[in-house]
Amino acid sequence: MTFATEEKLQWSFELANDAVYFASSDGKTKYYGFGKQAELIGGSFDQVQDWLVKVQQTNPQPIFGGFAFDDQQIDDSELMNGYFFQPAVVYDVVKQEIIGQNIDLVRQTQPSGAEVLTTKDETDWPTRIQAAIDDMQQNSVHEKVVLGRQRQITLSSALNEGKLIKSLQETQPTSYHFVLKHCGELFISATPERLVKVAHGQVATAAVAGTIKRGENRSDDEKLADELWHDQKNRIEHQTVVETIKANLQAANITDLKFPTTPQILKNPQVQHLYTPITGKLTDDNNLLGIVKQLHPTPALGGKPREWALSVISSIEKYPRGLFSGPVGVMTTDGDGEFIVGIRAMWYRNNMVNLFAGAGILAGSDAQMEYQETGLKLLPMMNVLKEQTLHD
Numbered sequence: 279m280t281f282a283t284e285e286k287l288q289w290s291f292e293l294a295n296d297a298v299y300f301a302s303s304d305g306k307t308k309y310y311g312f313g314k315q316a317e318l319i320g321g322s323f324d325q326v327q328d329w330l331v332k333v334q335q336t337n338p339q340p341i342f343g344g345f346a347f348d349d350q351q352i353d354d355s356e357l358m359n360g361y362f363f364q365p366a367v368v369y370d371v372v373k374q375e376i377i378g379q380n381i382d383l384v385r386q387t388q389p390s391g392a393e394v395l396t397t398k399d400e401t402d403w404p405t406r407i408q409a410a411i412d413d414m415q416q417n418s419v420h421e422k423v424v425l426g427r428q429r430q431i432t433l434s435s436a437l438n439e440g441k442l443i444k445s446l447q448e449t450q451p452t453s454y455h456f457v458l459k460h461c462g463e464l465f466i467s468a469t470p471e472r473l474v475k476v477a478h479g480q481v482a483t484a485a486v487a488g489t490i491k492r493g494e495n496r497s498d499d500e501k502l503a504d505e506l507w508h509d510q511k512n513r514i515e516h517q518t519v520v521e522t523i524k525a526n527l528q529a530a531n532i533t534d535l536k537f538p539t540t541p542q543i544l545k546n547p548q549v550q551h552l553y554t555p556i557t558g559k560l561t562d563d564n565n566l567l568g569i570v571k572q573l574h575p576t577p578a579l580g581g582k583p584r585e586w587a588l589s590v591i592s593s594i595e596k597y598p599r600g601l602f603s604g605p606v607g608v609m610t611t612d613g614d615g616e617f618i619v620g621i622r623a624m625w626y627r628n629n630m631v632n633l634f635a636g637a638g639i640l641a642g643s644d645a646q647m648e649y650q651e652t653g654l655k656l657l658p659m660m661n662v663l664k665e666q667t668l669h670d
Protein backbone atom coordinates (compact mmCIF):
# COMPACT_ATOMS: atom_id res chain seq x y z
CA MET A 279 0.00 0.00 0.00
CA THR A 280 1.39 3.44 -0.81
CA PHE A 281 1.70 5.98 1.97
CA ALA A 282 -0.58 9.03 1.76
CA THR A 283 0.85 12.13 0.10
CA GLU A 284 1.46 15.08 2.38
CA GLU A 285 -0.95 17.11 0.32
CA LYS A 286 -3.72 14.64 1.13
CA LEU A 287 -2.75 14.64 4.79
CA GLN A 288 -2.81 18.43 4.86
CA TRP A 289 -6.18 18.60 3.21
CA SER A 290 -7.57 16.06 5.66
CA PHE A 291 -7.05 18.53 8.51
CA GLU A 292 -10.04 20.49 7.29
CA LEU A 293 -12.48 17.60 7.93
CA ALA A 294 -11.13 16.41 11.27
CA ASN A 295 -12.49 17.68 14.59
CA ASP A 296 -9.26 16.73 16.26
CA ALA A 297 -5.96 16.75 14.42
CA VAL A 298 -2.29 17.41 14.89
CA TYR A 299 0.75 18.12 12.76
CA PHE A 300 4.20 18.04 14.34
CA ALA A 301 7.50 18.30 12.48
CA SER A 302 11.00 18.88 13.80
CA SER A 303 13.41 21.27 12.14
CA ASP A 304 16.03 18.53 11.67
CA GLY A 305 13.64 16.51 9.49
CA LYS A 306 13.80 13.53 11.89
CA THR A 307 10.19 13.77 13.02
CA LYS A 308 7.04 14.44 11.07
CA TYR A 309 3.63 13.29 12.20
CA TYR A 310 0.04 13.92 11.20
CA GLY A 311 -2.66 12.62 13.55
CA PHE A 312 -6.44 12.49 13.07
CA GLY A 313 -9.43 11.51 15.19
CA LYS A 314 -9.42 10.98 18.92
CA GLN A 315 -9.46 7.92 21.12
CA ALA A 316 -8.61 9.66 24.40
CA GLU A 317 -8.24 13.24 25.59
CA LEU A 318 -7.32 15.21 28.69
CA ILE A 319 -8.20 18.87 29.07
CA GLY A 320 -6.17 21.14 31.34
CA GLY A 321 -4.14 18.50 33.19
CA SER A 322 -1.15 19.27 35.42
CA PHE A 323 2.22 17.61 34.69
CA ASP A 324 1.45 14.84 37.18
CA GLN A 325 -2.11 14.32 35.93
CA VAL A 326 -0.90 14.07 32.35
CA GLN A 327 1.78 11.55 33.43
CA ASP A 328 -0.81 9.30 35.15
CA TRP A 329 -3.23 9.61 32.24
CA LEU A 330 -0.47 8.88 29.69
CA VAL A 331 0.46 5.61 31.41
CA LYS A 332 -3.19 4.51 31.57
CA VAL A 333 -4.01 5.43 27.98
CA GLN A 334 -0.88 3.87 26.53
CA GLN A 335 -1.50 0.64 28.44
CA THR A 336 -4.74 0.28 26.48
CA ASN A 337 -3.44 1.70 23.19
CA PRO A 338 0.32 1.94 22.78
CA GLN A 339 0.18 4.87 20.36
CA PRO A 340 1.58 8.42 20.42
CA ILE A 341 -0.02 11.26 22.37
CA PHE A 342 0.16 14.90 21.33
CA GLY A 343 -0.71 18.17 23.02
CA GLY A 344 0.54 20.93 25.22
CA PHE A 345 0.63 22.51 28.66
CA ALA A 346 -0.53 26.07 29.23
CA PHE A 347 2.28 28.47 30.14
CA ASP A 348 0.89 29.11 33.64
CA ASP A 349 -2.27 28.78 35.77
CA GLN A 350 -4.10 31.74 34.29
CA GLN A 351 -7.29 30.56 32.57
CA ILE A 352 -8.68 31.51 29.18
CA ASP A 353 -12.44 31.25 29.71
CA ASP A 354 -13.64 30.68 26.17
CA SER A 355 -11.23 27.92 25.15
CA GLU A 356 -11.09 24.12 25.34
CA LEU A 357 -7.60 24.12 23.88
CA MET A 358 -5.54 26.93 25.34
CA ASN A 359 -5.63 25.88 29.01
CA GLY A 360 -3.75 22.70 28.16
CA TYR A 361 -4.90 19.85 25.96
CA PHE A 362 -3.61 16.34 25.20
CA PHE A 363 -5.11 13.69 22.94
CA GLN A 364 -4.35 10.35 21.44
CA PRO A 365 -5.27 10.40 17.75
CA ALA A 366 -7.14 7.41 16.30
CA VAL A 367 -4.53 7.29 13.56
CA VAL A 368 -1.03 8.73 13.28
CA TYR A 369 0.85 9.02 9.99
CA ASP A 370 4.58 8.87 10.66
CA VAL A 371 5.86 10.50 7.48
CA VAL A 372 9.55 9.90 8.22
CA LYS A 373 9.11 6.16 8.80
CA GLN A 374 6.22 5.95 6.30
CA GLU A 375 4.20 4.09 8.92
CA ILE A 376 0.54 4.25 9.81
CA ILE A 377 -0.11 3.78 13.54
CA GLY A 378 -3.72 2.93 14.47
CA GLN A 379 -6.83 2.59 12.35
CA ASN A 380 -6.25 3.43 8.73
CA ILE A 381 -8.84 5.97 7.59
CA ASP A 382 -9.98 7.08 4.17
CA LEU A 383 -8.29 10.36 3.41
CA VAL A 384 -10.54 12.16 1.00
CA ARG A 385 -9.39 15.18 -0.89
CA GLN A 386 -11.71 17.99 0.06
CA THR A 387 -12.74 21.04 -1.84
CA GLN A 388 -10.87 23.69 0.08
CA PRO A 389 -12.38 26.90 1.34
CA SER A 390 -10.81 29.99 -0.14
CA GLY A 391 -8.15 31.48 2.11
CA ALA A 392 -8.96 33.97 4.84
CA GLU A 393 -8.19 37.66 4.44
CA VAL A 394 -7.13 39.93 7.30
CA LEU A 395 -9.93 42.39 8.06
CA THR A 396 -8.82 44.16 11.23
CA THR A 397 -5.67 44.23 13.35
CA LYS A 398 -5.35 45.34 16.96
CA ASP A 399 -1.97 45.71 18.68
CA GLU A 400 -1.08 46.45 22.29
CA THR A 401 0.52 49.80 21.48
CA ASP A 402 0.75 50.64 25.19
CA TRP A 403 3.04 47.61 25.76
CA PRO A 404 6.30 49.66 25.98
CA THR A 405 4.76 51.87 28.68
CA ARG A 406 3.54 48.86 30.65
CA ILE A 407 6.84 46.96 30.51
CA GLN A 408 8.73 50.05 31.70
CA ALA A 409 7.48 49.22 35.23
CA ALA A 410 9.38 45.91 35.07
CA ILE A 411 12.54 47.64 33.78
CA ASP A 412 12.34 50.18 36.63
CA ASP A 413 11.88 47.38 39.15
CA MET A 414 14.93 45.48 37.84
CA GLN A 415 17.04 48.65 37.94
CA GLN A 416 16.23 48.98 41.64
CA ASN A 417 16.34 45.30 42.65
CA SER A 418 19.39 43.49 41.37
CA VAL A 419 17.97 40.09 42.40
CA HIS A 420 15.25 40.63 39.79
CA GLU A 421 17.35 39.68 36.77
CA LYS A 422 15.11 38.94 33.83
CA VAL A 423 11.47 38.69 32.80
CA VAL A 424 10.09 37.69 29.41
CA LEU A 425 7.08 39.83 28.58
CA GLY A 426 4.66 39.04 25.78
CA ARG A 427 2.08 40.84 23.77
CA GLN A 428 -0.75 39.77 21.51
CA ARG A 429 -2.00 40.97 18.13
CA GLN A 430 -5.71 40.37 17.58
CA ILE A 431 -6.81 39.89 14.02
CA THR A 432 -10.26 39.32 12.54
CA LEU A 433 -10.42 37.31 9.33
CA SER A 434 -12.90 37.37 6.46
CA SER A 435 -13.53 33.62 6.78
CA ALA A 436 -12.23 30.43 8.33
CA LEU A 437 -8.55 29.55 7.93
CA ASN A 438 -7.73 27.23 5.09
CA GLU A 439 -5.95 24.57 7.14
CA GLY A 440 -4.42 22.63 4.24
CA LYS A 441 -2.79 25.79 2.98
CA LEU A 442 -1.71 26.73 6.49
CA ILE A 443 0.56 23.68 6.89
CA LYS A 444 1.98 24.10 3.40
CA SER A 445 2.76 27.74 4.19
CA LEU A 446 4.55 26.75 7.41
CA GLN A 447 6.73 24.37 5.44
CA GLU A 448 7.47 26.88 2.72
CA THR A 449 7.95 30.06 4.73
CA GLN A 450 9.51 28.70 7.96
CA PRO A 451 11.69 25.82 6.76
CA THR A 452 14.20 26.07 9.63
CA SER A 453 11.64 25.91 12.48
CA TYR A 454 9.70 23.22 14.23
CA HIS A 455 6.05 23.14 13.16
CA PHE A 456 3.17 22.38 15.46
CA VAL A 457 -0.53 22.62 14.64
CA LEU A 458 -3.05 21.34 17.18
CA LYS A 459 -6.76 21.32 16.35
CA HIS A 460 -9.60 20.66 18.73
CA CYS A 461 -13.27 21.49 18.20
CA GLY A 462 -12.77 24.39 15.81
CA GLU A 463 -9.79 25.91 17.68
CA LEU A 464 -6.24 25.77 16.36
CA PHE A 465 -2.90 26.50 18.01
CA ILE A 466 -0.11 27.00 15.50
CA SER A 467 3.60 27.47 16.18
CA ALA A 468 6.71 27.78 14.02
CA THR A 469 9.20 27.78 16.87
CA PRO A 470 13.00 27.62 16.74
CA GLU A 471 13.11 26.37 20.33
CA ARG A 472 13.22 22.81 21.62
CA LEU A 473 12.41 22.37 25.30
CA VAL A 474 13.52 18.74 25.52
CA LYS A 475 13.83 15.63 23.43
CA VAL A 476 14.27 12.17 24.93
CA ALA A 477 15.36 9.35 22.61
CA HIS A 478 16.81 6.03 23.80
CA GLY A 479 17.91 7.50 27.13
CA GLN A 480 19.58 10.54 25.55
CA VAL A 481 18.34 13.99 26.54
CA ALA A 482 18.69 17.02 24.27
CA THR A 483 17.65 20.55 25.07
CA ALA A 484 18.83 24.03 24.15
CA ALA A 485 19.03 27.59 25.36
CA VAL A 486 17.61 30.01 22.80
CA ALA A 487 17.75 33.61 24.05
CA GLY A 488 19.21 36.82 22.70
CA THR A 489 17.87 38.15 19.42
CA ILE A 490 18.81 40.40 16.50
CA LYS A 491 17.24 40.97 13.07
CA ARG A 492 18.50 39.35 9.84
CA GLY A 493 20.64 41.38 7.45
CA GLU A 494 19.75 42.60 3.98
CA ASN A 495 22.63 40.61 2.48
CA ARG A 496 25.18 38.05 3.58
CA SER A 497 27.84 40.41 4.92
CA ASP A 498 25.26 42.59 6.67
CA ASP A 499 23.76 39.42 8.19
CA GLU A 500 27.14 38.25 9.45
CA LYS A 501 27.85 41.70 10.89
CA LEU A 502 24.58 41.59 12.82
CA ALA A 503 25.34 38.04 14.07
CA ASP A 504 28.73 39.28 15.27
CA GLU A 505 27.13 42.26 16.97
CA LEU A 506 24.67 39.94 18.75
CA TRP A 507 27.44 37.56 19.81
CA HIS A 508 29.46 40.42 21.37
CA ASP A 509 26.53 42.29 22.90
CA GLN A 510 26.72 42.31 26.71
CA LYS A 511 22.97 42.54 27.34
CA ASN A 512 22.21 39.62 25.05
CA ARG A 513 25.09 37.50 26.36
CA ILE A 514 23.95 37.98 29.97
CA GLU A 515 20.36 37.21 28.98
CA HIS A 516 21.57 34.04 27.25
CA GLN A 517 23.89 32.93 30.04
CA THR A 518 21.05 33.21 32.57
CA VAL A 519 19.10 30.68 30.49
CA VAL A 520 22.05 28.30 30.07
CA GLU A 521 22.89 28.32 33.79
CA THR A 522 19.29 27.78 34.86
CA ILE A 523 18.73 24.93 32.39
CA LYS A 524 21.94 23.25 33.59
CA ALA A 525 20.93 23.55 37.24
CA ASN A 526 17.44 22.22 36.51
CA LEU A 527 18.78 19.28 34.50
CA GLN A 528 21.06 18.42 37.41
CA ALA A 529 18.08 18.67 39.76
CA ALA A 530 16.26 16.25 37.42
CA ASN A 531 19.21 13.79 37.78
CA ILE A 532 20.33 14.16 34.18
CA THR A 533 23.97 13.10 34.00
CA ASP A 534 26.79 13.58 31.52
CA LEU A 535 25.83 17.16 30.64
CA LYS A 536 27.56 18.46 27.52
CA PHE A 537 27.38 21.93 25.98
CA PRO A 538 29.65 24.37 24.18
CA THR A 539 31.08 27.07 26.45
CA THR A 540 30.15 29.93 24.10
CA PRO A 541 26.88 30.32 22.22
CA GLN A 542 26.29 29.60 18.55
CA ILE A 543 24.02 31.53 16.18
CA LEU A 544 20.63 30.12 15.17
CA LYS A 545 19.10 31.75 12.10
CA ASN A 546 15.44 31.88 11.16
CA PRO A 547 14.10 33.89 8.21
CA GLN A 548 13.16 36.88 10.39
CA VAL A 549 15.61 36.85 13.32
CA GLN A 550 18.84 35.30 14.59
CA HIS A 551 19.36 34.05 18.14
CA LEU A 552 22.12 33.07 20.50
CA TYR A 553 21.88 29.30 20.83
CA THR A 554 23.48 26.72 23.13
CA PRO A 555 22.61 23.05 22.58
CA ILE A 556 22.78 20.97 25.78
CA THR A 557 22.77 17.17 25.99
CA GLY A 558 22.78 14.62 28.78
CA LYS A 559 21.72 11.15 29.87
CA LEU A 560 18.44 10.14 31.43
CA THR A 561 18.69 8.15 34.66
CA ASP A 562 16.13 5.60 35.85
CA ASP A 563 14.61 7.98 38.38
CA ASN A 564 13.20 10.40 35.82
CA ASN A 565 11.33 10.56 32.53
CA LEU A 566 10.34 12.95 29.75
CA LEU A 567 7.50 14.68 31.61
CA GLY A 568 9.60 14.90 34.76
CA ILE A 569 12.19 16.89 32.82
CA VAL A 570 9.53 19.11 31.23
CA LYS A 571 8.16 19.85 34.70
CA GLN A 572 11.62 20.68 35.99
CA LEU A 573 12.60 22.90 33.07
CA HIS A 574 9.39 24.82 32.38
CA PRO A 575 9.35 27.77 32.27
CA THR A 576 13.02 28.36 31.48
CA PRO A 577 14.17 31.98 31.79
CA ALA A 578 13.89 32.09 27.96
CA LEU A 579 10.11 32.31 28.46
CA GLY A 580 9.60 33.12 32.12
CA GLY A 581 12.50 34.84 33.84
CA LYS A 582 14.73 34.85 36.88
CA PRO A 583 13.85 34.44 39.72
CA ARG A 584 11.08 32.25 38.33
CA GLU A 585 8.29 33.01 40.84
CA TRP A 586 8.89 36.77 40.69
CA ALA A 587 8.91 36.64 36.86
CA LEU A 588 5.64 34.67 36.79
CA SER A 589 3.94 37.25 39.00
CA VAL A 590 5.23 40.11 36.81
CA ILE A 591 4.00 38.31 33.70
CA SER A 592 0.51 37.88 35.12
CA SER A 593 0.31 41.47 36.31
CA ILE A 594 1.83 43.25 33.28
CA GLU A 595 0.60 41.14 30.37
CA LYS A 596 -2.95 42.03 29.35
CA TYR A 597 -4.19 38.52 28.50
CA PRO A 598 -3.32 35.00 29.65
CA ARG A 599 -0.86 33.21 27.34
CA GLY A 600 -2.57 29.81 27.14
CA LEU A 601 -0.36 27.49 25.08
CA PHE A 602 1.82 30.39 23.90
CA SER A 603 5.33 29.74 25.29
CA GLY A 604 4.10 26.52 26.92
CA PRO A 605 5.60 23.06 26.30
CA VAL A 606 3.87 21.44 23.28
CA GLY A 607 4.79 18.20 21.56
CA VAL A 608 4.57 14.44 21.32
CA MET A 609 5.05 11.48 23.65
CA THR A 610 5.65 8.21 21.84
CA THR A 611 5.16 4.83 23.48
CA ASP A 612 8.59 3.86 24.74
CA GLY A 613 9.11 6.87 27.02
CA ASP A 614 10.59 8.86 24.15
CA GLY A 615 9.20 12.11 22.84
CA GLU A 616 9.85 15.75 22.21
CA PHE A 617 8.53 19.01 23.60
CA ILE A 618 9.10 22.34 21.93
CA VAL A 619 8.27 25.81 23.21
CA GLY A 620 5.07 27.19 21.64
CA ILE A 621 6.34 30.57 20.41
CA ARG A 622 6.12 32.36 17.00
CA ALA A 623 2.57 31.25 17.46
CA MET A 624 -1.11 32.00 16.98
CA TRP A 625 -4.47 30.83 18.28
CA TYR A 626 -7.39 30.60 15.84
CA ARG A 627 -11.10 30.29 16.54
CA ASN A 628 -14.30 31.70 14.92
CA ASN A 629 -12.55 33.70 12.17
CA MET A 630 -10.30 35.37 14.74
CA VAL A 631 -6.63 34.93 15.51
CA ASN A 632 -4.38 36.06 18.32
CA LEU A 633 -0.70 36.23 17.43
CA PHE A 634 1.84 36.12 20.26
CA ALA A 635 5.36 37.43 20.75
CA GLY A 636 7.58 38.12 23.75
CA ALA A 637 11.04 39.41 24.56
CA GLY A 638 13.50 38.99 27.39
CA ILE A 639 13.54 42.18 29.47
CA LEU A 640 16.51 43.14 31.64
CA ALA A 641 17.37 46.21 33.72
CA GLY A 642 19.23 47.62 30.70
CA SER A 643 16.40 47.05 28.18
CA ASP A 644 14.94 49.77 26.01
CA ALA A 645 11.15 49.28 25.93
CA GLN A 646 10.73 50.61 22.40
CA MET A 647 13.46 48.36 21.00
CA GLU A 648 11.89 45.36 22.70
CA TYR A 649 8.57 46.29 21.08
CA GLN A 650 10.30 46.26 17.68
CA GLU A 651 11.85 42.88 18.46
CA THR A 652 8.43 41.43 19.28
CA GLY A 653 7.24 42.86 15.94
CA LEU A 654 9.86 40.74 14.14
CA LYS A 655 8.75 37.71 16.14
CA LEU A 656 5.17 38.21 14.92
CA LEU A 657 6.30 37.98 11.28
CA PRO A 658 6.35 34.17 10.92
CA MET A 659 2.61 33.96 11.64
CA MET A 660 1.87 37.18 9.69
CA ASN A 661 3.54 35.57 6.67
CA VAL A 662 1.51 32.41 7.10
CA LEU A 663 -1.67 34.52 7.19
CA LYS A 664 -0.58 36.45 4.09
CA GLU A 665 -0.20 33.18 2.20
CA GLN A 666 -3.85 32.33 2.88
CA THR A 667 -4.98 34.62 0.09
CA LEU A 668 -2.32 33.61 -2.46
CA HIS A 669 -3.34 31.21 -5.20
CA ASP A 670 -1.43 27.93 -5.58
Ligand SMILES: C=C(O[C@@H]1C=C(C(=O)O)C=C[C@H]1O)C(=O)O
Pocket residue numbers: 424471486487488489551578579603621622634635636637638639655
Ligand atom coordinates in the same frame (compact mmCIF):
# COMPACT_ATOMS: atom_id res chain seq x y z
C1 LIG B 1 9.32 34.86 23.81
C2 LIG B 1 9.79 34.70 22.57
O1 LIG B 1 11.08 34.36 22.30
C3 LIG B 1 12.00 34.06 23.32
C4 LIG B 1 12.80 35.26 23.67
C5 LIG B 1 13.99 35.56 23.03
C6 LIG B 1 14.72 36.84 23.32
O2 LIG B 1 14.20 37.69 24.05
O3 LIG B 1 15.82 37.05 22.79
C7 LIG B 1 14.54 34.64 22.12
C8 LIG B 1 13.97 33.43 21.92
C9 LIG B 1 12.87 32.94 22.77
O4 LIG B 1 13.40 32.25 23.85
C10 LIG B 1 8.90 34.84 21.39
O5 LIG B 1 9.34 34.59 20.28
O6 LIG B 1 7.71 35.17 21.58
